[in-house]
Amino acid sequence: MGTAFAGSSTTGSSRDAGPLRVMIVDDSVVIRGLISRWIGAEHDMEVAASLRTGLEAVNQIERINPDVAVLDIEMPELDGLSALPQLLAKKRNLVIIMASTLTRRNAEISFKALSLGAADYIPKPESTREASAADTFHHDLIQKIRHLGARLRRKPAVASPPLAPASPAPAVRAPAVARSAAPAPAAPSSGALATRPFSTQTPKVLLIGSSTGGPQALMALVTELGPVIDRVPVLITQHMPPTFTTILAEHLARSSRKPAAEAIDGEPVKPGRIYLAPGGKHMRVVRSGADTVIALDDGPAVNFCKPAVDPLFTSAIDIWHGGILSVILTGMGSDGMRGGKDIVAAGGSVIAQDEASSVVWGMPGAAANAGICAAILPLNQIGAKVNRLFAGDRS
Numbered sequence: 001m002g003t004a005f006a007g008s009s010t011t012g013s014s015r016d017a018g019p020l021r022v023m024i025v026d027d028s029v030v031i032r033g034l035i036s037r038w039i040g041a042e043h044d045m046e047v048a049a050s051l052r053t054g055l056e057a058v059n060q061i062e063r064i065n066p067d068v069a070v071l072d073i074e075m076p077e078l079d080g081l082s083a084l085p086q087l088l089a090k091k092r093n094l095v096i097i098m099a100s101t102l103t104r105r106n107a108e109i110s111f112k113a114l115s116l117g118a119a120d121y122i123p124k125p126e127s128t129r130e131a132s133a134a135d136t137f138h139h140d141l142i143q144k145i146r147h148l149g150a151r152l153r154r155k156p157a158v159a160s161p162p163l164a165p166a167s168p169a170p171a172v173r174a175p176a177v178a179r180s181a182a183p184a185p186a187a188p189s190s191g192a193l194a195t196r197p198f199s200t201q202t203p204k205v206l207l208i209g210s211s212t213g214g215p216q217a218l219m220a221l222v223t224e225l226g227p228v229i230d231r232v233p234v235l236i237t238q239h240m241p242p243t244f245t246t247i248l249a250e251h252l253a254r255s256s257r258k259p260a261a262e263a264i265d266g267e268p269v270k271p272g273r274i275y276l277a278p279g280g281k282h283m284r285v286v287r288s289g290a291d292t293v294i295a296l297d298d299g300p301a302v303n304f305c306k307p308a309v310d311p312l313f314t315s316a317i318d319i320w321h322g323g324i325l326s327v328i329l330t331g332m333g334s335d336g337m338r339g340g341k342d343i344v345a346a347g348g349s350v351i352a353q354d355e356a357s358s359v360v361w362g363m364p365g366a367a368a369n370a371g372i373c374a375a376i377l378p379l380n381q382i383g384a385k386v387n388r389l390f391a392g393d394r395s
Contacts, residue, residue: 204324218248233269245279
């Protein structure tokens, strides 16, 4: 999720090379120890500090000068949500990843943190003794630190706006400029990549896949899609755990002013609604008699994700064939690229968000580099393009 990486730090300029400096702030000694060991095993990051409270972090940030902070929500003296704006006030380009357990209250606080400038969030397992939960936490946290830190260092870039509070039209803060530091290997510019013609068929469904930075991007996009939502079903897979998807659906409903909810197994897919894959389940579409219905799948993760985008994309081909328009928004990894290839092979079209407006240009970059996209666009141009395509404009 995207923070506004703005201006130069009040703590002085960052190092021009070397590993990412990570500050761990959590009142659990077990969690601090786990994260410290994981970071210590990586060649491109190091533990800058391991602190127990938000107050310690605020008081010591100038001395520590971290690149990334992993910030717990529930802590004594000063909780994570209260510490967040104070940390950003002292170091405006700090990448903050909020960590919380999967309660509704903590999920709501995590969404609030995004509106205050947090870069992303990560759910902590209820018990680190459960191996699979700890493995997922390990993998996801390291990837988030690496990719968000690399974006910060790579080049000045347009950051996604903070997630607006639940409102019909989220406010978009002016883009800010990231600090410069040692360049990471740059992905090919989205402006230099080849595109293919759009399908000649009028699309019958809109499919959207997103991950890191997705909630902000989705909120901005659905505000522009009213005419499309009225005409066709809109199905979204956002990489997100249970409880968080419940709240995201509520935000999407308020932003779009259209019905939006987590999909329910077996429910008919109809125009006029937004269907969001629930956390922890893959969402597919299948035939049931004359109807198209939702099929939720509790199978293994795909592309390290559950829900994943590829199962939705590939299942839609049996229903709508070439009448599919798919959009791949900001996110880590390559989820959606294989399903997008299948959609294009069936006669449908793919739009990818461009690199400059993406928090992480992983998923859309994979699609763009695979040569399957009919357009590679900034986020603020995707809605208008989608509306024109559904109105019959193929240009």
